[in-house]
Amino acid sequence: MLDPYKIREDFPILKRKINNHPLIYFDSAATSQKPRQVIEAIKEFYEKHNANVHRAVHTLSQEASELYENAHEEVAKFINANGMEEIIFVRGTTEAINLVAYAWGLRNLKREDEVLVTLMEHHSNIVPWENLSKINGFQVKYAEVKDDGTLNYEAFENAISDKTKIVCLPHVSNVTGVINDVKRVVKMAHECGSLVLVDGAQSVPHLPVDVKDLDIDFLAFSGHKMLGPTGIGVLYGKRRVLEEMEPFHGGGEMIREVTFDTITRRCSISWNDLPWKFEAGTPNTCGGVGLMAAVKYLKDVGMENVKAHEETLTGYVMHLVQECKKVRIHGPKDASVKCGIIPFGVDGLGSHDVALFLDGYGIMIRSGFHCAQPLHEKFKLKSSARVSFYVYNTREEIHRFVDVLKETERF
Numbered sequence: 001m002l003d004p005y006k007i008r009e010d011f012p013i014l015k016r017k018i019n020n021h022p023l024i025y026f027d028s029a030a031t032s033q034k035p036r037q038v039i040e041a042i043k044e045f046y047e048k049h050n051a052n053v054h055r056a057v058h059t060l061s062q063e064a065s066e067l068y069e070n071a072h073e074e075v076a077k078f079i080n081a082n083g084m085e086e087i088i089f090v091r092g093t094t095e096a097i098n099l100v101a102y103a104w105g106l107r108n109l110k111r112e113d114e115v116l117v118t119l120m121e122h123h124s125n126i127v128p129w130e131n132l133s134k135i136n137g138f139q140v141k142y143a144e145v146k147d148d149g150t151l152n153y154e155a156f157e158n159a160i161s162d163k164t165k166i167v168c169l170p171h172v173s174n175v176t177g178v179i180n181d182v183k184r185v186v187k188m189a190h191e192c193g194s195l196v197l198v199d200g201a202q203s204v205p206h207l208p209v210d211v212k213d214l215d216i217d218f219l220a221f222s223g224h225k226m227l228g229p230t231g232i233g234v235l236y237g238k239r240r241v242l243e244e245m246e247p248f249h250g251g252g253e254m255i256r257e258v259t260f261d262t263i264t265r266r267c268s269i270s271w272n273d274l275p276w277k278f279e280a281g282t283p284n285t286c287g288g289v290g291l292m293a294a295v296k297y298l299k300d301v302g303m304e305n306v307k308a309h310e311e312t313l314t315g316y317v318m319h320l321v322q323e324c325k326k327v328r329i330h331g332p333k334d335a336s337v338k339c340g341i342i343p344f345g346v347d348g349l350g351s352h353d354v355a356l357f358l359d360g361y362g363i364m365i366r367s368g369f370h371c372a373q374p375l376h377e378k379f380k381l382k383s384s385a386r387v388s389f390y391v392y393n394t395r396e397e398i399h400r401f402v403d404v405l406k407e408t409e410r411f
């Protein structure tokens with residue numbers, strides 16, 4: 001099992017006091033805190049190896065390129081991809097999904113086609129498809145979510161047809177923490193000849209994810225939610241699918257040759273190998289190095305341990321919160337069907353009021369729509385408060401949180 005007290009030693013920020021109280025960070029679904037190992041890796045990169053990658057023959061450029069390539073390889077191993085050719089570094093989940101929409105969708109989706117997403121999507125898996133549908137004219141369909149926040153698989157099956165060209169779903173909901181049965185959806189989608197894009201922003205940081213086992217075509221996730229720095233994320237794609245796609249952005253790094261024909265006065269361009277074909281311009285090398293350190297850290301902790309730890313903390317909250325008469329937990333109450341994300345409300349108080357009250361006691365939680373307004377509308381909620389856990393959170397912190405929640409009720 002994981003020892004959160006030992007882990008906490010690696011996170012300098014957790015030593016802070018906020019409003020004269022020890023910091024309790026319950027907002028890791030928004031962004032995680034960073035361990036010393038990641039901070040040091042970034043510092044060391046700039047102090048010793050900084051140069052542009054794949055550009056020069058000098059020693060520093062060679063070192064930076066090697067580190068950057070190693071980062072791709074580490075990420076590939078982490079999610080059991082076939083190799084770095086299937087790992088594209090992007091800014092985050094949002095950019096990864098936009099990459100699929102514009103590099104794959106723009107060319108492949110026709111007026112008669114359908115894109116199937118779910119009602120529990122983060123806006124970043126809705127807006128790119130709605131925007132693109134205005135250009136290409138296809139229909140975006142929304143798969144239903146049950147009242148308890150779980151996916152309605154029967155409705156899902158009915159919604160998929162030969163018209164469906166891509167199915168998009170979150171592996172884990174960022175509002176309820178519900179873990180979706182991705183394998184089941186992939187089977188339905190592939191039987192209809194559709195691709196599957198999984199938003200792994202809330203799963204890759206919190207549970208073991210194996211892209212081969214799930215047989216998904218695309219997986220998008222963000223480094224900053226998994227102990228890594230901001231500005232770096234990943235799009236995994238099956239090699240065959242990526243090879244058939246045209247690039248997203250054009251510029252340096254993503255080309256093999258740009259030759260000028262003096263007769264036609266046009267340039268003829270050929271693409272670089274994967275994954276560079278999708279990484280135009282100078283990349284976020286240092287972000288890649290930080291992400292590699294984060295992945296190594298999580299591997300050392302063990303993803304099964306991360307999942308088990310969060311399940312224990314979630315179960316603990318569910319149990320203790322029963323003592324609070326005015327607190328309502330939204331979504332499933334069973335900790336085993338979800339990751340460490342719990343949305344809730346306090347009768348008579350808005351979610352921002354609850355969050356501000358908790359902040360007064362040094363407890364950081366999220367409030368609002370969490371970029372998932374359709375799901376809140378489904379739950380008939382104006383907004384919700386949300387706690388989310390990670391490797392550094394403890395039972396003691398949960399005790400403290402529930403004690404302060406009781407104060408909130410009195411307030």
Ligand SMILES: Cc1ncc(COP(=O)(O)O)c(C=O)c1O
Pocket residue numbers: 029030091092093094095122124170172173174199201202222233371
């Ligand atoms: C499920 C889910 N998808 C996508 C995103 C967007 O991630 P990013 O802002 O890192 O691109 C988030 C962020 O909260 C998320 O939780």
